[in-house]
Amino acid sequence: MNKLEYLKTDVDITNLSNFKTKAKTKYYYEINTENDLENLKEIYSFCKDKKLDYLFIGGGTNLLFAFDLYEGVIIKNNLKGWSYDKSSHILHTYSDEWISDIANSLEKDFNQDLWHRFIGLPGSIGGAIYGNAGCFGLETENNFLDATLYDLETGQIIILSKIDMLFEYRSSFIKDSKNRYFIIKARFDLSKKIEKYSSDVDNIDFRENKQPKGNTCGSFFKNPDKNNSAGYLIEQVGLKGYKLGGAFFSPLHANFLMHDGKGTYKDLLLLIDLAVEKIKLEKQIELIPEVRIIFNQK
Template identity: 30%
Template sequence: MIKKKRKLHWSENVVLGELTTFKIGGPTRYYFRAETEEDLIEALRQAREGDLPVFILGSGSNILVSDQGYPGAVIQLANRFFRFSGQEMEVGAGVALNWLVTEAARLGVGGLECETAVPGTVGGAVYGNAGTPDHHIGQLVKEVYFINRKSLEPGCYSAKQCQFDYRQSVFKEDQDKVITSIVLTGQPEKREVIWERMHDLARRKAASQPRFYPSAGCVFKNPPGHSAGALIDQAGLKGHRIGQAQISEQHANFIINLGRAKSRDVLALIDLIKEQVNKQFKVELVEEIIILPE
């Protein structure tokens, strides 16, 4: 039970499906939207005093929430400050990645084009090292500031300490840290060149990804030397449907919600894909999406 000492506006029984791009999932017991670091710290403190598990939500574009919802406190990070200085960008973790990509292009700061059409917040992107197979946000990161959930003390990691790898960072390993802000460094570039790269990537994504049905992006990481989508396609699973969840006909690494898909439908498709790909190609697929409760 949360004891509301300092006044924070906690909501109860908020349906998480509404806060995700998949549009799937039941309610969280408590929900709070933190617009400042101070509010985040206070919310973490109140959840800890209430002995509640905490899940940090960015903009919900990489998660599958259980039909039963979440029996704890979901804190959505919406701290949206930003500072540009030359090629350096300091942004709150709650800043929308798409906004940052466009703003950097407008200012002639190159490097973030690989994040074109990636939904979500900058904090979420750093957590999962989002990007294309070859380029990712970690390549631009200079420093990441965070709050430790247990001690509620602030900290900072250099890019090296973040241990970025393909869809991987130290923050995925160490769930104690909530990313609060990020310093990124781009390189000077002509605006037209940046726009052209962005348009090219946006065109390719529009042609290859299902954009008209709710999804959480790619479900699986690409295993070393393989494309997860190609393996699922070769396993003959494209278009396979369980309930209202379907393996996309357009991109086999996307599962789409045809309307009223349940989390259990998606999980059944995930199990089927893993089993068939392992059976047919002896390859273990690993989820890229985060399944909640973890």
């Protein structure tokens, strides 16, 4: 199978990750409308035939590109649009809508503050579902109803319920399915109150004043357990504010992996490995990245 005519080639994707390390992709495709889904089955076959990887990208707030050139197909999701039914409290949204923007609009335009804690949370709806994103006690799964997906293996569109999604801490069925499914849109029931945590969390002040800004994807490692946050462990082994090449752990929040604008993905990987090794050696705890590290197929 020759190259598909609708695939762009040699595209700069530096700005498709919040880390903004320099990167290109061999092939590139955008999904701007549901009609563009028709090519996914052919792209999937093309990748299998050429032994290429493919990767879906939405907001790019949880990705680290660990390559100079991606030897595969980057599929950029641009599906936008959402609506909220005040009578049923059901939110309908496409997968590339930003969860923070929706949460902010729900509060201002519909007096619906159930997602208040999501204001300022970086990332798209699709990414939030994929990794069961959460903050301040509110998780994506809490109000999730179902999602409409495209199955690349069969070319069929299917709907998965909350039970089907197998949500866990920062994980889901989709995350474990190795890019077989593309999230098109989803529904959430915002009538369900979450009583576990106080509703007056000042998450906006926290994000504005206590979280660093720059070339970062936010919290890099998962918290190992309730008693040990990743940031606390990084600080305990002396790596808070530590710099290696152009990469460093923020002096403001130790679990924020960043770079100074000149840092490379190699700098970031070296610092990640250093943190994992030191914490395993000194604390007997193994840190697991929350951010997805994307390598080329080996």
